[in-house]
Structures are given as structure tokens and as C-alpha cells.
Amino acid sequence: MQVFSVNTIMPNNDPGKPVFTEKLPNHQHQEYGEVIKMLLLDNLLTQKQLQYALRIYAKLKTPDPLLVVLKELKYISDEQIQNTLRSHLASIRIGSLLVELGLIKSSDLEAGLTIQSTETPKRKLGEVLVAHNFIDERKMIEVLSMQLGFPQVDPEFVEIDRNLLIRVPFQACWMHSFIPIRRDGDAVLVAFADPLDHRDLDRARELFQSDIIAAIASKKSIQTTLQQNKPTGVPRQNAADQGEVSVVTIVDDLILSAIKEKNVSDIHIEPMRDRLRIRFRMDGVLVHHKDFPVRLIPAITSRIKILCGANIAEKRRHQGGRMVFNNEGREMDMRISFYVTIHGEKIVMRLLNRQNELLRIEDLGMQPRMLERFRIDALDTPSGVLIVTGPTGSGKTTTVYSCINYLNNPETSIITAEEPVEYIVEGIAQCSIIPGINLTFEETLRHIVRQDPDVVVIGEIRDSYSADVAVQAALTGHKVLTTFHTEDSIGGLIRLLNMDIDAFLISSTVLCVAAQRLLRRVCNICAAPYQPTTADLQRMGYTTQGLAGSTFRKGRGCIECRHTGYKGRIAIYELLILNEDVRDGLLDHKAGHQIRKISIESTGLVTLLEDGILKASDGITTVDEVLRCLPRLVKPRPLHEIRRLLGGVNCEF
Numbered sequence: 119m120q121v122f123s124v125n126t127i128m129p130n131n132d133p134g135k136p137v138f139t140e141k142l143p144n145h146q147h148q149e150y151g152e153v154i155k156m157l158l159l160d161n162l163l164t165q166k167q168l169q170y171a172l173r174i175y176a177k178l179k180t181p182d183p184l185l186v187v188l189k190e191l192k193y194i195s196d197e198q199i200q201n202t203l204r205s206h207l208a209s210i211r212i213g214s215l216l217v218e219l220g221l222i223k224s225s226d227l228e229a230g231l232t233i234q235s236t237e238t239p240k241r242k243l244g245e246v247l248v249a250h251n252f253i254d255e256r257k258m259i260e261v262l263s264m265q266l267g268f269p270q271v272d273p274e275f276v277e278i279d280r281n282l283l284i285r286v287p288f289q290a291c292w293m294h295s296f297i298p299i300r301r302d303g304d305a306v307l308v309a310f311a312d313p314l315d316h317r318d319l320d321r322a323r324e325l326f327q328s329d330i331i332a333a334i335a336s337k338k339s340i341q342t343t344l345q346q347n348k349p350t351g352v353p354r355q356n357a358a359d360q361g362e363v364s365v366v367t368i369v370d371d372l373i374l375s376a377i378k379e380k381n382v383s384d385i386h387i388e389p390m391r392d393r394l395r396i397r398f399r400m401d402g403v404l405v406h407h408k409d410f411p412v413r414l415i416p417a418i419t420s421r422i423k424i425l426c427g428a429n430i431a432e433k434r435r436h437q438g439g440r441m442v443f444n445n446e447g448r449e450m451d452m453r454i455s456f457y458v459t460i461h462g463e464k465i466v467m468r469l470l471n472r473q474n475e476l477l478r479i480e481d482l483g484m485q486p487r488m489l490e491r492f493r494i495d496a497l498d499t500p501s502g503v504l505i506v507t508g509p510t511g512s513g514k515t516t517t518v519y520s521c522i523n524y525l526n527n528p529e530t531s532i533i534t535a536e537e538p539v540e541y542i543v544e545g546i547a548q549c550s551i552i553p554g555i556n557l558t559f560e561e562t563l564r565h566i567v568r569q570d571p572d573v574v575v576i577g578e579i580r581d582s583y584s585a586d587v588a589v590q591a592a593l594t595g596h597k598v599l600t601t602f603h604t605e606d607s608i609g610g611l612i613r614l615l616n617m618d619i620d621a622f623l624i625s626s627t628v629l630c631v632a633a634q635r636l637l638r639r640v641c642n643i644c645a646a647p648y649q650p651t652t653a654d655l656q657r658m659g660y661t662t663q664g665l666a667g668s669t670f671r672k673g674r675g676c677i678e679c680r681h682t683g684y685k686g687r688i689a690i691y692e693l694l695i696l697n698e699d700v701r702d703g704l705l706d707h708k709a710g711h712q713i714r715k716i717s718i719e720s721t722g723l724v725t726l727l728e729d730g731i732l733k734a735s736d737g738i739t740t741v742d743e744v745l746r747c748l749p750r751l752v753k754p755r756p757l758h759e760i761r762r763l764l765g766g767v768n769c770e771f
Contacts, residue, residue, distance in 0.1 A: 389462030
């Protein structure tokens with residue numbers, strides 16, 4: 119991948135000195151940034167406006183770039199910035215522009231310049247920033263297009279005029295990183311990896327004997343398109359050849375790339391109007407991986423359908439399937455969903471890694487006093503239902519299996535019904551549901567209680583039947599572990615009521631409901647102290663005094679964490695142990711908010727938000743993650759009160 123950068127457009131410019139040379143009035147000599155200086159010169163920004171923005175900027179504890187502050191104050195617009203940049207084309211460096219626009223930090227720019235200075239051969243700054251994940255390649259191309267005024271083109275997803283392409287030597291296009299797109303009047307639109315390289319421009323003019331309209335594209339996209347359209351007999355170059363590599367290899371490489379990343383839970387294959395977009399869900403967040411041309415959509419879709427046993431002829435209805443992918447002797451279960459959209463079938467492949475290493479319950483991330491209650495009042499109780507609840511991908515299965523690991527001993531019979539088995543545990547009877555041969559949840563649950571179990575694990579309560587089986591098994595003296603999809607612990611009880619399970623059965627069988635989420639953990643390599651903004655405090659429901667004694671942190675971004683500021687995840691818990699007051703509330707059919715209030719007052723319930731705030735205050739996760747992921751149903755208590763109820767812990771998940 120190569121993206122050009124601009125040190126200057128003017129010849130003989132010393133790259134070690136400031137590029138901006140126009141004289142400002144004496145009162146404007148303060149260093150505001152190159153773009154702001156241009157806006158002042160063009161009279162698009164007044165000194166009065168700038169001085170007010172500077173006062174606002176000085177009050178921000180974690181300030182955005184000054185240019186962003188000016189935009190938020192409505193003093194300037196994106197369109198004005200673009201016009202100014204294009205009228206001062208030769209007057210700004212790309213690194214300075216990215217910092218001013220808030221797309222990278224000053225520290226990122228310094229790191230990029232350091233890397234650039236140590237490399238041989240030396241790459242351009244934009245190339246270095248993209249290669250080391252300081253900025254996304256697409257975002258870089260967009261900014262360069264905006265800065266330089268060149269049209270942005272992606273050769274892989276536009277129609278190439280082959281009559282133009284066959285007129286010029288393949289090697290010349292490859293060497294100079296350009297490709298002709300189409301004729302535009304008497305000129306030829308040509309996509310360049312670096313439209314400022316005069317050697318490339320001169321070579322294109324010489325070959326086409328015509329005026330050139332220079333467009334900008336990534337080097338990778340240009341080379342891929344050249345390979346797809348290369349004449350017969352031209353040897354293959356060292357680049358990805360998606361046109362000639364078989365679809366089998368494309369799909370296999372896609373899955374292997376996700377496995378290699380280790381923290382990928384889902385692969386999203388999304389047909390769009392002009393491309394097939396691939397995204398990975400990494401640490402709970404979707405990240406763009408790559409794109410494929412539209413013409414490959416049918417072949418890739420059919421290949422995945424064949425692998426998972428779906429109907430390749432059916433393109434009008436949603437489908438699902440499963441497959442096992444062998445990777446160096448290690449099996450990877452994959453659950454696959456096909457969803458019909460206006461542009462084709464969207465595919466989501468969930469990676470269900472068959473793991474053998476289980477976490478101890480001490481390592482889940484529960485705070486000390488919460489863990490003690492969970493162990494004594496739930497796991498060590500001889501019978502009853504333990505429910506772990508949360509949305510998809512919140513770590514429920516990992517928690518359930520940690521409980522199984524705690525309970526597993528030679529004197530205990532444990533039997534499971536799962537779809538599919540994700541962890542293989544020695545000494546317990548595990549059943550993987552296979553609907554294709556009528557081995558369904560209903561069929562399995564009918565037989566499970568005949569196996570003389572002490573502990574029954576139901577992978578998920580998904581309907582009234584499975585809920586009733588869980589309750590009936592608990593009534594007959596079994597301990598039942600299961601999962602549920604609800605927002606919080608109280609929601610688990612309310613949803614059981616909505617499944618027509620009698621309130622007296624729920625109150626007499628359910629021991630506890632543990633709600634959980636996974637939040638991204640601050641990268642310890644690049645973590646730095648952070649002070650929440652006023653807006654953060656308002657959204658959390660706090661004042662500065664309410665967070666006394668906190669040590670918030672935020673990752674600056676580094677190579678280790680792919681410049682996200684996060685590495686790994688931490689679990690956030692809300693544990694509801696049912697006592698007499700909560701059981702009475704259920705029997706009286708009280709509303710969810712009333713039961714929540716009773717739980718907080720009588721059982722010491724600490725909400726998901728409060729547990730998240732405590733872990734953010736200890737520098738384990740960030741305020742941004744807490745606000746992004748956790749429900750804010752009630753106002754949190756002061757930090758010292760939460761700490762008193764829970765204690766503090768720094769655990770791995």
C-alpha cells in the first residue's frame with residue numbers, strides 16, 4: 119500500500135522550514151496553524167472570532183484542535199476550508215493538515231516523522247502514516263483529495279476504458295503507478311498514486327499524447343486494477359491479483375486473516391452498490407478490512423453457501439448455516455447468516471473458537487465483594503437457576519463456562535445442551551444442537567433430565583419451552599446455568615414473566631441474574647492520564663467532586679494497539695441476588711424500575727454503569743467506552759460509595 123504525501127509543491131523548498139511564507143500583520147504572528155492563517159488572509163475568519171475561539175480552547179481540559187473549535191462555533195465551514203486549501207495549494211504540509219483537522223495527534227505526526235527519518239529507502243510521510251495505522255488509507259485519500267483539489271477515483275470500482283489501457287505499455291503504468299480511466303473531452307482522466315510527481319505526469323502525457331486530468335487513487339487499488347486488466351503474456355507482478363486468484367483462495371484468505379487477528383469475533387461481508395465491503399468486528403467494534411469488485415459478489419456468496427450447506431439457488435430468502443474451518447489442526451466453528459438486501463446477500467460469519475482453556479471465575483473481572491456474593495449465594499447453592507444475560511458478543515458463554523469449571527468435580531454430573539459447543543471440557547457431557555438431523559433444543563431438553571444430572575447447562579433460553587424446562591429442572595433439585603438476551607439483570611426477570619412463566623415459579627427458582635458487557639481495555643503501552651470533560655460528567659450524571667480519587671486514563675495510540683488506544687477487553691457486571699424483597703416484588707407484579715429500586719436498596723445491587731465507572735476511574739477502560747456501551751437507567755452513586763460496595767480490581771478477561 120502506498121499513499122503519497124506532500125512536503126511541498128513549490129520547487130527548491132527546504133522541507134525543514136515552515137512552508138507558509140506570506141506576511142501576516144504583526145498581531146497575527148501567533149502560531150495558529152497553517153489553515154487558520156490562510157482563513158485569516160482570505161478574510162473568512164476575523165481576529166475577534168479567533169480570539170474568542172482561543173479563549174474557549176484554553177478552557178478545554180482535553181482540547182480538540184483549534185480548527186474543530188472554530189467549526190463548532192459556526193465561524194467557518196468545511197466548504198470554506200476546502201476552498202481555502204485549494205486556493206493555497208502550495209502552502210501547507212500534509213502532516214500539519216492532518217493534525218489541524220484532528221485526524222491525527224501531534225504525537226502521531228512526530229512518531230511518523232521519526233519513522234520516516236530512520237527508513238532506507240525513505241518513504242513519503244503519508245505512506246508511513248498509513249502503513250503504521252496512524253490514519254486509515256481511505257481517510258488519507260479523502261483528505262489529500264480535499265487538500266489538493268484532485269478528483270478521487272477508485273479504479274477497482276469504476277469502468278476502465280480498455281481501449282486507452284491497451285495503447286500504453288503495461289510496465290510503464292506499473293512503474294509510474296497510474297492507470298487511465300476514460301476520456302473526458304479532449305483530455306484523458308488518469309488516476310495517479312502521486313499526481314504531484316512530475317515524472318509520472320510527463321510520462322502519462324508522452325504516452326497518451328493528450329492533456330491529462332490527474333485524479334488521485336491508492337497505489338494498491340491502481341496495481342490491483344492493472345493486474346485484473348493486464349494483457350495476455352505479461353508476467354504477474356507482486357500484488358494481489360483478485361481477478362485471477364480463485365474464489366476458493368479469496369474466501370480461505372479472508373477467514374485466515376480474521377483468525378490471524380485473534381480478537382476478531384465476526385466477519386461482515388456486505389454487498390454495496392459499487393463494491394463488496396469486508397469488515398471485521400475486533401474487540402466489539404467493526405473495522406474495515408478490504409473491498410472486492412462487484413463482479414465477485416455472486417462467486418464469493420456461492421462459495422460460502424457451499425461451505426456451510428446453504429441453498430446456493432435461493433437468493434430471495436434469508437438463510438443460515440454452519441461450517442468447521444480447519445486451521446493448522448485447530449478447528450474453528452463458524453455460524454453463518456445470509457440476509458437478503460437490495461444489493462445482494464449480506465453475510466455475517468461468526469467465529470466460534472473451540473477453546474480448551476477456561477478462565478477461573480476469579481479472572482472474569484468481577485469486583486471482590488461481588489465475586490464473593492456470586493460464589494456463596496449462587497454457585498455454592500445446591501439448586502436453582504443462574505442466568506447470565508447480555509447482548510450478543512458480551513461474553514456470556516465465557517462466564518457460564520467459568521462457572522462450569524468451578525463446579526466441575528468427580529462427584530458432580532454436568533450435562534449441557536448448546537448451539538454449538540464452544541469450549542470442550544473434560545469430564546462433562548456436552549451436546550451440540552444440530553437442527554438438520556432434528557437434534558433440536560426441544561428434543562434435547564426432553565432427554566436431558568433423564569440423564570441424572572446435578573448441573574444442567576442450557577446454552578440459551580430462547581422461548582417459553584426452554585424457560586419452562588429450566589424452571590422445572592430447578593424445581594426438581596437441579597442447578598441450572600443458562601444465558602438470556604436482555605439489557606440488564608432486572609430485564610431478565612421481566613422477560614421470564616413475558617414468557618408466561620408464573621411469578622411464583624420465578625421467585626422460587628431463580629437464584630441470581632448476572633448482566634454483563636465487554637468494554638475495550640486501555641492499552642497499557644500508550645496510556646496517559648485523562649480528565650473527563652464537562653460533557654462527559656453530565657452524561658454520566660456526576661460532578662467533579664463525585665469522582666474524587668479517580669485515575670482516568672486514555673490510550674494515545676501506538677503500533678501495539680493499532681493506534682486505537684485500546685488492547686483487549688474487560689468485563690463489566692451487574693449481579694442481582696434475589697432476596698425476599700425482590701421475590702415479593704415479583705409476586706406483586708411490580709414494574710421493572712420498582713424492582714430495580716428495591717434491588718439497589720435491599721440487595722446492594724451495583725448497576726452496569728456504576729461498575730463501568732469504577733473500572734474507568736481505575737484507568738482500566740475509558741469514559742468513552744462506558745458511555746458507548748452501558749445503559750444509563752438510574753443515576754449512579756458517588757464513586758466512594760460504589761467503591762465501598764464493591765472494592766476495586768484489575769482483572770483480565
